[in-house]
Amino acid sequence: MAEIAVIGLGNPLLKDDGFGPRVIRALRSSGLPAGVQAVEAGGSFYSYWDLLLSCQHVIAVDSMLGDGPPGTVYMLSPEQLAGARQLERGLWHEIHFLDVLKMAAFFGARPEVTIVGVQPGEINFCLDLSPQLQARLPQVTKLVREMCCRLLRDSSRL
Known part of the structure; x- marks a missing residue:
């Protein structure tokens, strides 16, 4: 059972909407720490449902409309996301x-x-x-990796 799930949301056929899956590929290519599982979800929640039910931490990576220029990175809780202006998924994602x-x-x-x-x-x-997003990919991949390592360290202290 993975302690941490990293879920890359988005459609890789739609240019920048595929940013989440690209981060997952970059994480996998450099190796993941034990206890971390990374999933390219695309538009289907079925690819990560079982993992979501069994893990302690989830880091979801996706493209999202905000107020900044392309490549701006946002870190939000689900509560903050609920109030944020986000990218409309339309037909590409079956469920938010x-x-x-x-x-x-x-x-x-x-x-x-x-x-x-x-x-x-x-x-x-x-x-x-x-x-812009290609240039941001290494930074976000490093950020997510550091988040995973910090969560693993913090949970080992309990």
Whole structure:
């Protein structure tokens, strides 16, 4: 059982909307600490549902509309996200991440959740990230890795 789930949300076919899955690929390519599982969720919650029900911490990475320029990084709790202006998912995601968290809570799962959002530059049919998000990818990957290491350290002290 993973203690920490890192979930990359977004559609890799839609340019910057695929930022979350790109972070997951970068994390996997450099190796994950024991106790961390990373999942490319795309638009389907089925790919991470079991993990969500069993882990203690969730770090979700996605593109998100905010007030900053493309590449701006946001760190939010689910409560903060509920009040934030976010990227409309339309047909690409079958269900909003906050709704998935509510369903998980109904089944007794209440992991600590942090959402790492990145302001997209472009959302259109393309497999590549915009230059702004491509440049931000190493920084966000490092940030998420450091968050995982800190959570693992903190939980080992209990």
